[in-house]
Amino acid sequence: MVTVSISSKLHDSIPDFRVGVIVYHQLTVTQLPAIIAEKLPLYYQNIQLSLETQPIASIPGVHEWRALFKKAGSDPSRYRPSQEALLRKIARDGAPHSVNSAVDLNNFFSVQHSIPMGIYDLDTLKPPVIVTIGSVEDSYNALNGRIVNMEDKLTTIDQIGAFGSPIVDSKRSCITTDAKNALQIVYLRPSMSEDDAAHMLQKIAEMFVQVHGGDSDWSIVR
Template sequence: MQSPPFDVQKELEGWTLFWAELELSAGDDEPLAVLLRQVSRSARERFDLQSLSTHPTVAALRRLFRASGCDPTRYRPASEALLRRILKGEELPVIHPIVDINNCLSVELAVPCCVMSEGTFEPPFVFRAGRPGESYESLRGPFRLEGKPLLCDAAGPLDCPITGNERVKVTPGTQRALLVAYMPSEALGPALARDTLERLVQSAPTVRILQTAAS
């Protein structure tokens, strides 16, 4: 798979970052609603709440979190937190087609995925451990980033695979966004992420894939 059209420096070992540029497309919303239900149902068939932490991908992510200095039992990867909610009976919510496809991909791969609204980020990117004193306003309030896996851009802390940054969130007016999936290299490859994303978008064509890449 090709490299992204921007610079990405990875200081944390063992990670593969999958990138996709997505664009909103006119279409019927019903296939997306059906897809959200199907992905939730499939997750309950594939995963078990009691043994979720031992699933190969989830366990690999936990090891990578520990390597960066983060306790994954205190700060769970966003994907694991999402899977746990689904396994407890919640459904994937309808938010925005780009966010919904992102969440479906996160559940299907069992890895954290984030979408950043076009115009809210400025490459180059650096993926590293958070430093003392770093924080941002996350989607659930102020969030300290020290010792956590952290994606930064030219303006500073950008995204963390625990909780997203208010700065880059998709809004009702968002037409394009950049998706990043944080994958443990030992468990998943970028081709699987690309194929899974393509399958999801084919099922619910309210989003178009403009390009994909990996770093």
């Protein structure tokens, strides 16, 4: 199991902060199976329709995570939690952009549970991994094509440097069809009970392995 911890700096700002950690081995990343890919458009269409009458900021998972961003020291209206960004894209475009089976499934889980999630090519990382609040030295080339400075933002680092966050992840750690092993960070809502969090992580891991093969281990890190 990959060692993942939460820094004292983050615990000082958010004492009840937790993440779910799922490690996958011997994956085959391609495109989503047809049985899933055919159902996702209708799922996202239903969400798009519901967002016509429900403000995104009022969704419990979004509301809770915006509050966590403020506690960490960042402005959630400028740097949005990733599941809020996904919901805004669904409201605007009807669905997230399809990338590959791992990213598409990760986005589905994030929308389904209304929490940020990151999926990373484990072989690009140099553990241990620490979830923390970034400093002025922490930055990376992000998937949105920008150099993102992680000062006062929730971020995940390894021995090389920052590589992910519940905002946007880095190109260095992105998962592609070449990936064989993966690390998934599930940014739990503090209001979620331990039993509910464990049940969710188990179901996520099971579905991910059903699609990609291989095996998984999961844990809750406090």
